[in-house]
Amino acid sequence: MRYRFGVIAPLLLLFPLGCAKQFPADYAASKYTRGQITGEAGEAGAATFTPPAPIQAKIDQLLHEQYPPPWAWSDSEIASDPTKQSLRKGQQLYQKHCIHCHGLSGAGDGPTSASLVPRPRDFRRGIFKWKSTSSRAKPTREDLLRVLKEGANGTSMPPFMLMPADQLDALADYVVYLSKRGELERELLLVYSQEGSTEEELKKNGETLSDSDRDELIEVITETAEEKNETLTEAWETAKDFVVEPEETDVTLSDADAFEASVARGKELYLGSNSGCTKCHGVDGRAQTKLSGADSLDIWGNENAPRNLTLGLFRGGRRPVDVYRRVHEGIAGSSMPSQGSNPKLTKKDIWDLVNFVRVLPDRPEMLQAPAQSLGGVASQVTPGH
Amino acid sequence: MSKWSLFFLLVPVAGVALFAVAEYTGWSLPPVQSTLGARMDHLYYVLLAITGVTFIFTQLAIAFLVYFYSKPRQGVQPVTTGGGALAMGLWFTVPLAGFALLLMVFPMPVESRLWMALSLSVGWPLMMSLLVIGRKARQKGAAMYMHGNTSLEVIWTIIPTIVFLGLAVYQMPLWEEFRYPRTKPADVMPVRVVGRQFEWRMVYPGPDGKFDTPDDLHIPNELHATKGKEVWVDLRAMDVLHSFFLPLHRVKQDAVPGLTIPVWFDSIQSTWEYQEGAADYAAEDVIDVTKLQTAVNDAKTPALAYLKETLKLPADATPAAVAKGLDDVLAKTDFYDASRFPDDTLSFEMRQLIGTKPAEKRLRLLNRKLLDITLADSVRPLGRHFDIVCAELCGWGHYKMKGRLFVHDTPEQLDEWLKTQYSLQGAVR
Numbered sequence: 001m002r003y004r005f006g007v008i009a010p011l012l013l014l015f016p017l018g019c020a021k022q023f024p025a026d027y028a029a030s031k032y033t034r035g036q037i038t039g040e041a042g043e044a045g046a047a048t049f050t051p052p053a054p055i056q057a058k059i060d061q062l063l064h065e066q067y068p069p070p071w072a073w074s075d076s077e078i079a080s081d082p083t084k085q086s087l088r089k090g091q092q093l094y095q096k097h098c099i100h101c102h103g104l105s106g107a108g109d110g111p112t113s114a115s116l117v118p119r120p121r122d123f124r125r126g127i128f129k130w131k132s133t134s135s136r137a138k139p140t141r142e143d144l145l146r147v148l149k150e151g152a153n154g155t156s157m158p159p160f161m162l163m164p165a166d167q168l169d170a171l172a173d174y175v176v177y178l179s180k181r182g183e184l185e186r187e188l189l190l191v192y193s194q195e196g197s198t199e200e201e202l203k204k205n206g207e208t209l210s211d212s213d214r215d216e217l218i219e220v221i222t223e224t225a226e227e228k229n230e231t232l233t234e235a236w237e238t239a240k241d242f243v244v245e246p247e248e249t250d251v252t253l254s255d256a257d258a259f260e261a262s263v264a265r266g267k268e269l270y271l272g273s274n275s276g277c278t279k280c281h282g283v284d285g286r287a288q289t290k291l292s293g294a295d296s297l298d299i300w301g302n303e304n305a306p307r308n309l310t311l312g313l314f315r316g317g318r319r320p321v322d323v324y325r326r327v328h329e330g331i332a333g334s335s336m337p338s339q340g341s342n343p344k345l346t347k348k349d350i351w352d353l354v355n356f357v358r359v360l361p362d363r364p365e366m367l368q369a370p371a372q373s374l375g376g377v378a379s380q381v382t383p384g385h
Numbered sequence: 386m387s388k389w390s391l392f393f394l395l396v397p398v399a400g401v402a403l404f405a406v407a408e409y410t411g412w413s414l415p416p417v418q419s420t421l422g423a424r425m426d427h428l429y430y431v432l433l434a435i436t437g438v439t440f441i442f443t444q445l446a447i448a449f450l451v452y453f454y455s456k457p458r459q460g461v462q463p464v465t466t467g468g469g470a471l472a473m474g475l476w477f478t479v480p481l482a483g484f485a486l487l488l489m490v491f492p493m494p495v496e497s498r499l500w501m502a503l504s505l506s507v508g509w510p511l512m513m514s515l516l517v518i519g520r521k522a523r524q525k526g527a528a529m530y531m532h533g534n535t536s537l538e539v540i541w542t543i544i545p546t547i548v549f550l551g552l553a554v555y556q557m558p559l560w561e562e563f564r565y566p567r568t569k570p571a572d573v574m575p576v577r578v579v580g581r582q583f584e585w586r587m588v589y590p591g592p593d594g595k596f597d598t599p600d601d602l603h604i605p606n607e608l609h610a611t612k613g614k615e616v617w618v619d620l621r622a623m624d625v626l627h628s629f630f631l632p633l634h635r636v637k638q639d640a641v642p643g644l645t646i647p648v649w650f651d652s653i654q655s656t657w658e659y660q661e662g663a664a665d666y667a668a669e670d671v672i673d674v675t676k677l678q679t680a681v682n683d684a685k686t687p688a689l690a691y692l693k694e695t696l697k698l699p700a701d702a703t704p705a706a707v708a709k710g711l712d713d714v715l716a717k718t719d720f721y722d723a724s725r726f727p728d729d730t731l732s733f734e735m736r737q738l739i740g741t742k743p744a745e746k747r748l749r750l751l752n753r754k755l756l757d758i759t760l761a762d763s764v765r766p767l768g769r770h771f772d773i774v775c776a777e778l779c780g781w782g783h784y785k786m787k788g789r790l791f792v793h794d795t796p797e798q799l800d801e802w803l804k805t806q807y808s809l810q811g812a813v814r
């Protein structure tokens with residue numbers, strides 16, 4: 001009897017306790033290596049770059065002041081503040097629909113992320129691929145909403161087409177919030193990494209952080225935080241000014257002959273050396289190539305996988321204008337270059353390429369597989385399936 | 386023993402009662418929305434009647450046998466001796482009265498109903514068999530022992546065979562019509578539905594009427610159709626097995642990678658008609674009375690100002706009272722004509738709803754939707770739609786692969802929607 005009680009009582013205790021995970025007091029500090037912060041190639045398996053405690057505390061404090069976690073706000077605190085209400089709403093929706101892939105602080109490290117190819121976006125870089133703006137600019141709000149609504153076809157990002165508009169708005173706001181927070185954090189670490197050493201490095205060299213150095217660094221970091229925040233806010237607010245508007249194409253689908261001619265020109269351009277498309281996407285368009293050197297990894301440290309163009313999966317949207325922007329601006333963060341800045345191609349050439357790329361999934365036979373190809377799985381996949 | 390048989394009889398009685406009340410408490414099938422679906426429902430009820438009646442009579446027979454053939458304990462006056470006629474009479478009347486009474490049982494959650502049905506169907510026959518066997522073992526001579534009776538076996542083989550064969554023949558035309566349709570209407574709009582984790586991708590052939598051309602229209606998660614017109618879907622899957630499920634249209638078909646499976650259905654009601662039927666406010670639609678009161682008192686929009694005038698909210702208003710008030714407003718006001726709403730806050734569908742000017746009969750719905758927008762967060766929006774889900778439970782619950790079927794009133798409305806989508810899809814700027 002006593003044994004049975006000993007087993008059952010703890011089990012019963014679990015009921016009121018539940019198994020819900022408690023939210024932390026704040027976002028977790030990002031774990032970057034020095035190489036990841038500075039962008040220089042770091043040694044493999046390098047240690048996390050952690051500034052000495054007083055500096056880290058200052059960074060945490062600055063981040064907390066600028067970007068406090070919305071879940072920690074009290075109800076009375078947000079009652080009279082519409083911005084906070086919207087962020088709280090966004091955070092709650094994020095927690096429900098997004099957190100399991102994109103992670104608590106938007107680092108793309110949620111529990112599901114490990115099993116996903118491609119990996120979910122890490123918002124902390126402030127770099128987004130599927131946007132209408134030039135490659136260095138932030139996406140517009142409409143771009144974020146578009147990806148939310150339509151998903152990214154060919155990835156694990158599902159469409160939230162049926163979500164009410166106000167919820168989508170709140171989510172977009174929160175994504176920007178996370179992105180700005182992540183970018184600020186990176187910037188502060190970058191500033192420190194240029195000036196100072198980590199706790200471990202100090203210890204190893206037998207040095208200590210003097211009080212005057214510490215105060216000076218804290219001052220620099222505080223100033224940087226202010227500046228960076230202004231830059232970030234401005235960058236997001238002015239994103240609209242950087243929208244890439246193609247000159248209207250003179251070829252439309254309704255003029256079949258002209259369109260076919262454009263597609264044929266696009267094919268020549270694709271295979272030609274001026275565009276350099278085949279370097280990654282292959283002469284068969286199946287992208288059965290492996291990139292090497294600096295191109296092998298994207299800015300997030302994931303493998304750069306050139307798209308198989310015959311599959312008909314347009315991640316950034318399948319409208320002509322979407323494909324135009326991909327070709328014209330390239331894909332931010334990846335090795336897809338901007339053809340808009342390629343002096344050998346005219347705007348009209350880019351439209352020819354766009355028309356060709358849009359037709360290719362339906363006519364994969366336009367590009368012959370090279371003789372040495374194994375005729376692998378990709379060539380057997382029927383487009384549209 | 387005989388009294389216990391009455392006690393255990395309560396179990397099948399409760400089981401039957403659950404099915405009986407399900408119709409009245411909304412636990413039963415959702416309202417059917419397609420012509421084939423109505424016939425499928427009919428089949429379901431035929432089966433339910435046959436099995437239900439068989440079940441009731443079998444259970445009563447078992448209890449009856451146990452009641453009459455059990456041997457009373459020593460020293461206890463046997464129940465069946467003497468008063469046989471009265472007991473017999475009660476046996477035939479009480480269960481019937483009991484069923485009638487149980488029709489008024491209070492509602493309970495669907496899960497409990499399922500669990501009870503499961504435990505009943507397994508537990509009750511088992512218990513009864515144990516009772517009868519146990520009784521036989523202890524009381525020799527009380528019941529006749531039989532081993533192998535050819536005529537009985539022939540009877541209980543032939544009767545179910547006839548019933549099953551009858552059902553098989555009876556349902557064949559419906560099955561044929563759904564699975565092997567021979568006449569495809571000429572003006573039917575083809576659409577391809579592609580399942581992929583985690584979306585339903587609806588592909589329309591575009592202005593050229595052909596699939597696999599660059600003008601194909603891709604819409605995630607939203608299928609459009611016209612009331613009374615057939616929809617012919619080419620069902621495909623991209624990655625894994627999916628199951629295309631339209632609960633209200635009684636359509637469920639697995640989507641298999643590498644196969645194109647034809648599915649067709651029609652819609653009896655348009656989405657607006659379906660929503661109009663539930664446009665009233667009920668107490669449970671009022672999420673937060675305090676929030677609602679604050680919004681009305683602050684009156685930041687013309688619509689809220691109107692509500693402030695008409696809807697007198699006492700400080701201690703209950704959700705039910707507020708719902709009643711809002712309901713009166715729905716019936717009396719034409720929010721749109723009073724131009725209490727700027728156009729730019731409205732979705733394409735809302736503009737269409739306003740645009741169709743036999744809107745007199747949809748006034749209630751229109752007002753309801755406009756109020757939903759105004760009172761966001763304090764009343765529940767009218768989210769009544771024809772759902773499309775993946776019955777393979779893709780994603781987290783059904784959510785990630787949830788889509789909706791939008792049924793337009795007229796073909797013109799569908800064309801208008803398609804035209805808008807074509808121009809969006811073909812955007813070059």
